[in-house]
Amino acid sequence: MADQKNHFQPLYDEKQKLLGIVISPELWMAIEKEANPIFDAALATLTGKSPETVEEVPxxxxxxxxxxxxxxxxxxxxxxxxxxxxxxxxxxxxxxxxxxxxxxxxxxxxxxxxxxxxxxxxxxxxxxxxxxxxxxxxxxxx
Ligand SMILES: [Zn+2]
Known part of the structure; x- marks a missing residue:
């Protein structure tokens, strides 16, 4: 397929500082199911909170x-x-x-x-x- 669309695109500010990565909706749809638990785990590590302790009410x-x-x-x-x-x-x-x-x-x-x-x-x-x-x-x- 001669699709020129970028499915995976780094996004920079004017000082060339990386702000984030943009992925296309199509790409996201294709990986969402598998990526979600990976994101959750990575977010838990980054924020220092496990998903359970966030939700669990004492x-x-x-x-x-x-x-x-x-x-x-x-x-x-x-x-x-x-x-x-x-x-x-x-x-x-x-x-x-x-x-x-x-x-x-x-x-x-x-x-x-x-x-x-x-x-x-x-x-x-x-x-x-x-x-x-x-x-x-x-x-x-x-
Ligand atoms: Zn029961």
């Missing part, structure tokens, strides 16, 4: 401590969590290392929200005076 342990403090139901606070979507379960989510379920939210109204680390489903445990209602919703696909 568990709201303070809220959970409060939750425990205000606990006044007749039964012991249960620590077991179960995922209806993938069957993952634990007797005590706090003791799992690494976590099988991550605490996402704890509120004094009696609600504990977890994320299943296996399938990303959301597990909500609603604590009532005499029982616990568990709701499991599959991961939102956006």
């Amino acid at each position: 568990e709201p342990m303070k809220n959970f401590e409060q939750f425990k403090e205000y606990w006044d139901f007749a039964y012991e606070l249960p620590y077991d969590v179960h995922c209806d979507q993938c069957g993952q379960q634990t007797e005590n989510w706090l003791e799992d290392e690494p976590r099988k379920f991550r605490l996402r939210n704890a509120n004094l109204g009696g609600l504990l929200c977890f994320t299943c680390m296996k399938c990303n489903a959301s597990v909500a445990k609603k604590h009532f005076k005499k029982h616990v209602a568990v709701e499991c919703t599959p991961r939102k696909t956006s």
Whole structure:
């Protein structure tokens, strides 16, 4: 093909300082799938942040401590969590290392929200005076 178009072009400022490399949309389309993880890894090295630590929100342990403090139901606070979507379960989510379920939210109204680390489903445990209602919703696909 006698295509004169430059697929790969260095870009300089007026002082001949290299600003970056421009690649054509066609070239990008051809390599995007393979290049993306390489870019992510390289960016993590350049910025000193791994992609996981950027996205991972810490568990709201303070809220959970409060939750425990205000606990006044007749039964012991249960620590077991179960995922209806993938069957993952634990007797005590706090003791799992690494976590099988991550605490996402704890509120004094009696609600504990977890994320299943296996399938990303959301597990909500609603604590009532005499029982616990568990709701499991599959991961939102956006
Ligand atoms: Zn699951």
